[in-house]
Amino acid sequence: MSLADDIGPDGGGDDLVAAEYVLGVLPSDERRQAALRIDAEQAFARLVDRWEVYFAPLGLGYADVEAPAGVKAAIDRRLFSGAAPGQAAPSAPSLLSSLAFWRTLAVVALAALALYIALPFFGPPAETPRERLVASLAADGSDVRYLAVYDGRTDDIGLSHVSGAAPQGSDFELWVIEGQQPPVSLGVIPQGASVRMPVTEVLRAKIASGAVFAISVEPAGGSTTGAPTGPVVAAGDLKAI
Amino acid sequence: MTPQDITKLIVRVSMKDRAAFDALYRETSSKLFGVCLRVLRDRGEAEEALQEVYVKIWTKADRFAVSDLSPISWLVAVARNHAIDVIRARRPAPADIDAAVDVSDPAPGPEALAVAGSEGERINNCLDELEKDRAAAVRGAYLNGDSYAELAERFSVPLNTMRTWLRRSLLKLRECLER
Numbered sequence: 001m002s003l004a005d006d007i008g009p010d011g012g013g014d015d016l017v018a019a020e021y022v023l024g025v026l027p028s029d030e031r032r033q034a035a036l037r038i039d040a041e042q043a044f045a046r047l048v049d050r051w052e053v054y055f056a057p058l059g060l061g062y063a064d065v066e067a068p069a070g071v072k073a074a075i076d077r078r079l080f081s082g083a084a085p086g087q088a089a090p091s092a093p094s095l096l097s098s099l100a101f102w103r104t105l106a107v108v109a110l111a112a113l114a115l116y117i118a119l120p121f122f123g124p125p126a127e128t129p130r131e132r133l134v135a136s137l138a139a140d141g142s143d144v145r146y147l148a149v150y151d152g153r154t155d156d157i158g159l160s161h162v163s164g165a166a167p168q169g170s171d172f173e174l175w176v177i178e179g180q181q182p183p184v185s186l187g188v189i190p191q192g193a194s195v196r197m198p199v200t201e202v203l204r205a206k207i208a209s210g211a212v213f214a215i216s217v218e219p220a221g222g223s224t225t226g227a228p229t230g231p232v233v234a235a236g237d238l239k240a241i
Numbered sequence: 242m243t244p245q246d247i248t249k250l251i252v253r254v255s256m257k258d259r260a261a262f263d264a265l266y267r268e269t270s271s272k273l274f275g276v277c278l279r280v281l282r283d284r285g286e287a288e289e290a291l292q293e294v295y296v297k298i299w300t301k302a303d304r305f306a307v308s309d310l311s312p313i314s315w316l317v318a319v320a321r322n323h324a325i326d327v328i329r330a331r332r333p334a335p336a337d338i339d340a341a342v343d344v345s346d347p348a349p350g351p352e353a354l355a356v357a358g359s360e361g362e363r364i365n366n367c368l369d370e371l372e373k374d375r376a377a378a379v380r381g382a383y384l385n386g387d388s389y390a391e392l393a394e395r396f397s398v399p400l401n402t403m404r405t406w407l408r409r410s411l412l413k414l415r416e417c418l419e420r
Contacts, residue, residue, distance in 0.1 A: 019411045023382045024325040025389050025404075031329050049308050054418050056314035057361030058383050059276070059321065067274040068288055072266050075295045080259070136252040136306065140244040143309045162306055235245065239253065 018047035022055055135213050137234040144172070144233040146189075148213055155204060157197045159189060164233065166217060173218045175228055176203055178211040188222040189215065212237045242268050247312035248305075255302035262299060270295075272313065273320040280324035280386040290327055294320045325386045367417035375410045382407070 020026050021034040037044045137146040144164030150157050159174070166172050174197060175183035184206065186197055199207065216223075217230035247268065253261035273294055277287035297319055305315050368376040374396065381387045387395075393403035 015415070016408055016411060019415070020408070023379065023407075023411070024321070024329075024386045025382045025392070025407060026329070027388065027390075028329040031326065035326075049310065052314070052318050053309050054364055054414075055383055056310055056318070057364050058380065059314060059317040060361065061384065062272065062275045062279055062317065064271040065275040065278050067270040067291055068284070071270070071274075071288055071291050072263075072295075075266070075292050075299075078292065078296060079299055136248060138245075138248050140311045145306060147306065163309065236249065236252075239249075 014044055015047050018044065019051045021048055022051040133207065133238040133240055135236040135238045137213055137215055137236040139232065139234050142233040144215060146215065146234060148174075148236070148238075150199070150207055150238065152204075155199050157186065157199060159195050159197065161193050161195075169220055170217050170230070171220050171222060172215050172233070173222050173228070175214045175216065176206050176211045177214055178206045183214065183228055185223065185226065188218070207238065210238065244312050247316075251298075251302050251305045251312055251315070254299060255305065262295075265298070266295060269313070269316050273316060276317055276320040277324045279384065280321065281328060286327065287324075290320075290324050294323050297323060321386070328386055329388065363418060364414075367414050370417055371410050371413060375406060378403075378407060379410055379414070 017026075017030075017034060021031065021038075024031075026034060034044075034048075038048055039045075133150045135148045135150075137148055138144070142164065145162035147160040147162060148157055149160075157174075172189040174186040174189050176186055177183045184203060186199070186203065189195065189197065212235060214228070214232050214235040216228040216232045218228070219230075223229050247265070250261045250265040250268070254265055270291065274287060274291050277290040277294065278284065281287045281290060298316065301319075305312065308315050310318060368379060371379070378387075378392050378396065381395075382392065389400055389404050389407070392407070393400045396403065398406070
């Protein structure tokens with residue numbers, strides 16, 4: 001039975017399949033097809049993610065049940081004990097191939113991410129390695145996500161825009177917060193998928209001492225008070241990499 | 242742990258940080274085991290599924306960055322989708338589906354509803370706009386992983402009718418959620 005039999009050509013197509021996938025009702029073969037499409041088609045993956053977001057509050061109703069002892073050790077054996085013979089022996093062959101698939105994909109994605117982060121920083125070789133810090137900026141209930149990379153060698157911050165847009169007539173402003181100190185502005189974040197923001201001497205010390213980055217929504221051009229005036233839509237602390 | 246702490250752990254796991262992976266397991270495994278158990282209704286299977294789920298989390302943590310889900314919801318989605326893969330792949334349906342469904346009432350308890358709070362309002366309000374049995378079918382599918390075949394049996398309608406029903410319900414839900 002196809003969608004067209006039921007609902008007609010305008011009935012939702014891919015979006016309904018995405019909804020059925022998230023709900024979990026699809027028969028095994030259709031579910032597998034949908035899973036392959038999530039990996040291969042970004043547009044379809046976004047439809048699925050949107051339905052996951054819609055339904056996610058229902059998922060908070062699952063009760064916690066303590067996991068049996070020994071599960072973590074079994075996971076660690078599978079992931080970290082190298083290629084010891086007989087270790088990876090899940091029963092179904094389809095599972096094996098899918099695991100191999102995930103691993104390959106993850107390695108490729110991670111390599112791509114690492115390259116993405118590192119590429120802008122491959123300047124002339126430095127004599128001593130300088131500190132490099134990364135922060136994933138996000139917040140619950142907000143779709144704004146940035147990946148921030150600070151490189152002690154270039155003294156600027158690279159910002160990769162992952163998702164979320166500032167409302168019409170407003171800008172995102174980047175703040176650095178050190179402990180209980182008031183936030184200090186790093187300026188309005190320029191538009192673009194990948195942007196750089198300069199860092200002054202004073203802020204460099206704050207960043208190096210383990211500060212937190214936060215992004216707030218401000219009137220176009222940035223806060224006029226010197227402090228955040230709008231909601232904080234993403235935040236995260238810096239980790240050395 | 243705040244959602245932001247969980248986010249940090251997931252980001253560190255995507256960078257293959259084992260200490261972060263250990264902490265993430267400590268903080269979230271009881272939630273995810275609850276998900277596996279609810280869907281699979283078998284401790285042995287749920288235990289095996291939980292292993293697979295954390296293997297997936299280790300290998301695909303980088304995907305969290307492109308999801309709009311909150312960190313806990315993203316982890317629940319990984320667990321739920323895996324558990325549903327497992328039941329779809331196994332034999333058609335347990336014989337005593339009705340009994341099993343009675344045990345696991347699809348309605349979350351008051352505490353869970355409180356947790357869901359205002360973000361849960363929208364989906365719950367929109368489900369309330371559906372006819373009662375259709376809303377129950379959607380909730381049951383989401384929380385218990387009921388298949389079309391199981392839902393058709395429970396509501397005593399042919400499979401195709403069930404699918405038409407549910408798709409119409411999803412279209413109505415979408416209309417309400419986007420309103």
